[in-house]
Amino acid sequence: MSKVQLDEIQKRLIREVADLHDIPEGAYNFRANSSLAGRNTTANIDIKTKEDKPGIDIIIKEGTKNESVHIPVVLSQSGIKETVYNDFYVGDNADVLIVAGCGIDNCGTGDSEHDGIHRFFIGKGAKVKYVEKHYGSGDGTGKRILNPVTEVYMDEDSAMEMEMVQIKGVDSTERTTKAELKAGAKLVVHERLMTHGEQKALSIYDVALNGKGSSADVVSRSVARDNSYQKLDMCILGNDECSGHTECDSIIMDNGRILAVPSLEANSVDAMLVHEAAIGKIAGDQLTKLMTLGLTEQEAEEQIINGFLK
Amino acid sequence: MLELKNISFAAENDGKEKQIIKDISLTIENDKFTVITGPNGGGKSTLAKIIAGIEKPISGRLILDGQDITELSITDRAKAGIGFAFQQPVRFKGLTVLDLLKIAYGKPIKVADACTFLSEVGLCAKDYINREVNSSLSGGELKRIEIATILARDPKLAVFDEPEAGIDLWSFQNLIRIFENMRNSVSGRSIIVISHQERILNIADEIIVLADGAILKRGAKDEILPEITGTDSAVGSCEMLDKEARK
Ligand SMILES: Nc1ncnc2c1ncn2[C@@H]1O[C@H](COP(=O)(O)OP(=O)(O)OP(=O)(O)O)[C@@H](O)[C@H]1O
Ligand SMILES: [Mg+2]
Numbered sequence: 001m002s003k004v005q006l007d008e009i010q011k012r013l014i015r016e017v018a019d020l021h022d023i024p025e026g027a028y029n030f031r032a033n034s035s036l037a038g039r040n041t042t043a044n045i046d047i048k049t050k051e052d053k054p055g056i057d058i059i060i061k062e063g064t065k066n067e068s069v070h071i072p073v074v075l076s077q078s079g080i081k082e083t084v085y086n087d088f089y090v091g092d093n094a095d096v097l098i099v100a101g102c103g104i105d106n107c108g109t110g111d112s113e114h115d116g117i118h119r120f121f122i123g124k125g126a127k128v129k130y131v132e133k134h135y136g137s138g139d140g141t142g143k144r145i146l147n148p149v150t151e152v153y154m155d156e157d158s159a160m161e162m163e164m165v166q167i168k169g170v171d172s173t174e175r176t177t178k179a180e181l182k183a184g185a186k187l188v189v190h191e192r193l194m195t196h197g198e199q200k201a202l203s204i205y206d207v208a209l210n211g212k213g214s215s216a217d218v219v220s221r222s223v224a225r226d227n228s229y230q231k232l233d234m235c236i237l238g239n240d241e242c243s244g245h246t247e248c249d250s251i252i253m254d255n256g257r258i259l260a261v262p263s264l265e266a267n268s269v270d271a272m273l274v275h276e277a278a279i280g281k282i283a284g285d286q287l288t289k290l291m292t293l294g295l296t297e298q299e300a301e302e303q304i305i306n307g308f309l310k
Numbered sequence: 311m312l313e314l315k316n317i318s319f320a321a322e323n324d325g326k327e328k329q330i331i332k333d334i335s336l337t338i339e340n341d342k343f344t345v346i347t348g349p350n351g352g353g354k355s356t357l358a359k360i361i362a363g364i365e366k367p368i369s370g371r372l373i374l375d376g377q378d379i380t381e382l383s384i385t386d387r388a389k390a391g392i393g394f395a396f397q398q399p400v401r402f403k404g405l406t407v408l409d410l411l412k413i414a415y416g417k418p419i420k421v422a423d424a425c426t427f428l429s430e431v432g433l434c435a436k437d438y439i440n441r442e443v444n445s446s447l448s449g450g451e452l453k454r455i456e457i458a459t460i461l462a463r464d465p466k467l468a469v470f471d472e473p474e475a476g477i478d479l480w481s482f483q484n485l486i487r488i489f490e491n492m493r494n495s496v497s498g499r500s501i502i503v504i505s506h507q508e509r510i511l512n513i514a515d516e517i518i519v520l521a522d523g524a525i526l527k528r529g530a531k532d533e534i535l536p537e538i539t540g541t542d543s544a545v546g547s548c549e550m551l552d553k554e555a556r557k
Contacts, residue, residue: 286400288400291385293388293459303405
């Protein structure tokens, strides 16, 4: 067990991405500026450094209940570019919380980039709640770039709930999430995205419902402000009796632009797939109502956006 | 005290300009409970929106306690003490009942205090306080939350646009009680309720009948109520109003 060594900026980033004010209980792996800053394992959860490439293997024993793994990453030096491979092996019938997240503080001129490739192998009947937050800060000219790839392989009757949040300060992001579900597996995704300034964000979902009775519910709420651009690409494939639902609900402000590209492919008559998408500015009557309660138009906007992305 | 001086309002409809409020002047005194009634489309909601600053009159002035508020924004009118409960309350994705009550209260509020406003409108606070004000709420629930936000705001001049619409009979009693309480406890304030309900008309100090954008009748309750409820059925009274309006 190594002691966690973090400076103030790094601690602040950790608070933003993992809601951590202190060292968490349970297993954790802290990565700061491309090196290990602290690790803890438990009797049921092992974390090993990969030998062939940067990254870690997280091995969760079968039947592990009510345990958590935190794996925050922080970059506080300008100009770091890294690709990290993290593999999660979740044993049958385990029930765990996994909190990942990346915070970049870039005060310098070099671009900082963290590309995390996360793969989840979820055993039969296992339940995972996964929380991932991305955050950027710092006023340097160097860009803050995050390109996460998440792959989820779900065995029979497993369940995964993913909460992905990127609200502030990431200049460029291309996030790809792929999932393959066997019979009875259930995937729920809640994505929250906000872009501002000149930011660009691409979010791509590719979900294959391969097994009988599998289901996926992918819900994205996003806000594009200033001159930012978002592309939301959501694809669900139904290969057996299954149910899939995707929803993009977006607010555009200023000169923000959003392209929502839903796609559904049913290869079985018993596949039930639904997509909903809505893009528009904040409803005028919502602003009006809050203004009659004494808020200025700007304050009303903030309240509506904060609520929408909560 | 609110004074309306020669207020007119027009809007485009199918390329034609339609006069919706026609040169209305009236004074709403402090400590008075005024009920505005009249046929559908008569201009009641439009007048309420003009008071709240949501619609701008094409001519006329609004004076609140001696201050000309005609040019004030919605926000500034709210700050000046005008509260408005919408006929059709707005839904918000993500904002909770508590969020809305906090905004309405305008300063930090304890959850327990926010809950009392819900209890007053007959909602079980713990079931609703953390609910989102979204499409999952029923029409009547939404309407009651709307009223609770005005109670939390406690404005000098409160305007309620058909607060009883969609509210069940049992809660209707409760609603009447709320207005009676407001009326008895509050001094230096005024309440305007837009309503078609005789039982609300019954607790008014003053009744204004608005038809076709103009004041058709106005006076103390005892004087006006017998005239407009001369016939038993609501339909009858509406027809009567219609005829008078066309005269
Ligand atoms: N922005 C607008 N554009 C065009 N017409 C409008 C507009 N606002 C109101 N009107 C019209 O003005 C008239 C008055 O509407 P208003 O909503 O004030 O009536 P009301 O008295 O509140 O009716 P109700 O009892 O049905 O609520 C109606 O004929 C309505 O269609
Ligand atoms: Mg109306």
